[in-house]
Amino acid sequence: MKSRHFKYCVVSVFLASAVVIVCLSGLDRIYPLNLTANTCSTLITAKDGTPLRAFADKNGVWRYPTDLTDVSPLYLQALLTYEDRWFYRHPGVNPLAFIRACFQNIAAGKIVSGGSTLTMQVARLLHPNQRTLAGKILQILRAFQLEIHLTKDQIMTLYLNLAPFGSNIEGVQTACFSWLGKQAVELSCAEAALLAVLPQAPSFYRPDRHPERARKARDKVLDRMAFFKVWTNEQVRAAKKEPVAALRFVPPMTAPLASRRLYLGTDNPSSKKTTTLDYDLQIQTEDIVRDYVAGLSDEQSAAALVVNYKTLEVQAYVGSADFSSVKRKGHVDMVRAIRSPGSTLKPFLYGLAMDEGLIHSHSLLLDTPRFQKEYEPGNFSKGFSGPVTVARALRLSLNVPAVQVLEAYGPQKFYDRLINAGARIKLSGKPNLSIILGGAGTNLESLVTLYTGLARDGIAGKPKLLKQDADQNADQERYLMSPGAAWIVGKILAQPMPGFEGINRLSGHIPMAWKTGTSYGFRDAWALGIMGDYVAGVWVGRPDGSPCPGQYGAVTAIPLLRRIFESLPLTDFIKKPPSSVQQIKICWPLGSAKTRTVTNCFIQHDAWILDNQIPLTLNSATRGFDPLLKTFWIDENGNRAQPSCGGIKKIRIGVWPQGAEPWLPPSWRRNKLIAPPSQKCPDLASFPGNPVQITSVFNNSILTRPPGQATPPSIPITASGGQGKYYWFLNKKPVAVINPGSSGVLPMPLPGTYQLSVADEAGSFDVIDFEVISMD
Secondary structure, eight states: OHHHHHHHHHHHHHHHHHHHHHHHHHHHHHSOOOOSSSOOOEEEEOTTSOEEEEEOOTTSOEEOOOOGGGSOHHHHHHHHHHHOTTTTTSSSOOHHHHHHHHHHHHHHTSOOOOOOOHHHHHHHHHSOOOSSHHHHHHHHHHHHHHHHHSOHHHHHHHHHHHOBOSTTEESHHHHIIIIISSOGGGOOHHHHHHHHHGGGSTTTTOTTTOHHHHHHHHHHHHHHHHHTTSSOHHHHHHHHHSOOOOOOOOOOBSSHHHHHHHHHTOSOSSSEEEBSOOHHHHHHHHHHHHHHHTTSOTTOEEEEEEEETTTTEEEEEEOOSOTTOTTTTTTSOTTTOOBOOTTTTHHHHHHHHHHTTSOOTTOEEEESOOOSOSOOOOOTTSSOOEEEEHHHHHHTTOHHHHHHHHHHHOHHHHHHHHHHTTOOOBOSSSOOGGGGGTOSBBOHHHHHHHHHHHHTTTEEEOOBOBHHHHHTTOSOEEEOSOHHHHHHHHHHHTSOOTTOHHHHEETTTEEOEEEEEEOTTSOEEEEEEEETTEEEEEEEEOTTOOOOTTOOIIIIIHHHHHHHHHTSOOOOOOOOOOTTEEEEEEEETTOOBOOTTOSOOSEEEEEEEETTBOOOOOOOSSSSOOOSEEEEEEOTTSOBOOGGGTOOEEEEEEOOOGGGGGGSOGGGSHHHHSOOBOTTOTTOOOTTSSOOEEOSSOTTEEEEEOTTOSSOOEEEEOEESSSSOEEEEETTEEEEEEOTTOOEEEEOOSSEEEEEEEEOTTOOEEEEEEEEEEOO
């Protein structure tokens, strides 16, 4: 009987247990844990974890994402010792604490202690309930549910994120920044004790409103820490001497536009995002930009982007000068806004053209008027420089030489290479020659991307704003140009420039490679630079696209870029040239290497070349094919003649492009280099063609200004020969355009010496010099 009774009891217990388990399992499925309702704020931090900006959750609660590694061990010691010493041992409910609380409540005649464990507190935070017996039972059941589904560390992490700390502040990390102005990992003993007790009565102990209450509660925790010998008496005595902070820190607002970009671009709005930004450098750069713009008009803003080109990490991101300014439209992120880049793309054109074998560092280019061409730009200075090297054309940012090179390279190919390198280029139609002078749209981030290619041996890299992208080494690198071409262009950009010596040499001795740009109508001023491990770019202008007359890259943007670079570690970025780069002497006008066989070498340069290739001078400034190496025969008198009528010697001589004529000494011009035709050869073709000739003023004329004349006298300007319209220049500045068969006049200039030149539509020139004197 006893055996049968025992078996009956065992079966009954087993069945009862099974029923309980089935019921609890069913309840668990019907009433699952609510682990997603209490979402966290989105917290954007610097690389070191310092908050940059936070975005409250949908209920307006500030709750920064936190885990155990983000919190000081001192806080965890204080929390566990004061709240739940057996947290890592009990199954969610501490029976002894529960029994003790029951006796205390009965003795007091009211609820004075809940005996709640941390697990039970988390259960109440996830599923709020009334402080009644039924509510307590539900809390206990939820605690068991938490213990079944989660580990102790996961439960502790939930508490760290959900614990209330007064006002709309939840979570220990949020409390640390709000009440103490620091990270949770940096807490002292006194601060850890305060935050351990604060969730018990957040409003009653609020340190900004009730510092004395908060101090007494904190000291109670400190006494408990000493009683259980978790902290030494010395630690506790020192902690009690610390005052309770009575200050409410405002939510962080550093790098606001970079933070907004990451917040809006995330799939998980409740998250913590660690950027690559250097907190100190970000603050410093924001201050520099804000102070600089204070000296400009109220509507102007500025942006800056600083990238470590070795790691591609964004170190500073300033999207506007003042995020809160309505006049400056501070909410507009000018790091990403599409604007005209001005001349900032020129370095890449020259580098790509070098790789193509079209030019080297000192190729002869023409900064002269372009006649009957698809695109006829002028220069920013309104004048022309004549023959220039590639290096000089790039350093002075001359427009016409850049268009000449792009015409030879091809606008479509140039556009494709920039896109392939990771740049964002926006066009209204097909790529054309205007792209090199700002006839396209791009942004500061794309420009910095391209300039990293000059510093990284021709491999452009997209800047990385999120630390996880940098850690994962995301594939964002694209080929832009060869290492040799990148080195040569960087070398040119780092060369001293007249009038800007203080910019090229930071702190007097550190070289900086830099380039400026100004968009049409003075709307955008740009400056990009490379120094040490950094590529930086700045934009200055009005976000609404309105003009800023008189402000341009070299005057408005470069000073800001210099200030930013001066705040960075000052080191040189120019490395030794790669093996593909050689330096040789070349001769103008042909552009060939200086050797004994060169027919004429009017000017020589020390040029950087690639792979031992020496491109000859581009000659695309005139219509049709006009070789610069001329071959002809001369007779015994030195006149040009065919062998059939007395030619006895074959001559090979290099001439300058026709567009260079007005800028050349008379002895270097074609009419002095090419022998006149022999009278014995009437069928000899004119060479070269039927050139334009000034007929109204003779060379070396002396013109007078009679005294007492009411209106200044005029100088007639007429010409003959040539093709098409006549383009007139006084001292190399355009003054008139006259149709064939017509004549014009120029007001006589003040006394002095002058050069008068004319060009036809084929590009041929005639030049004369004259002097104006006064009869006074």
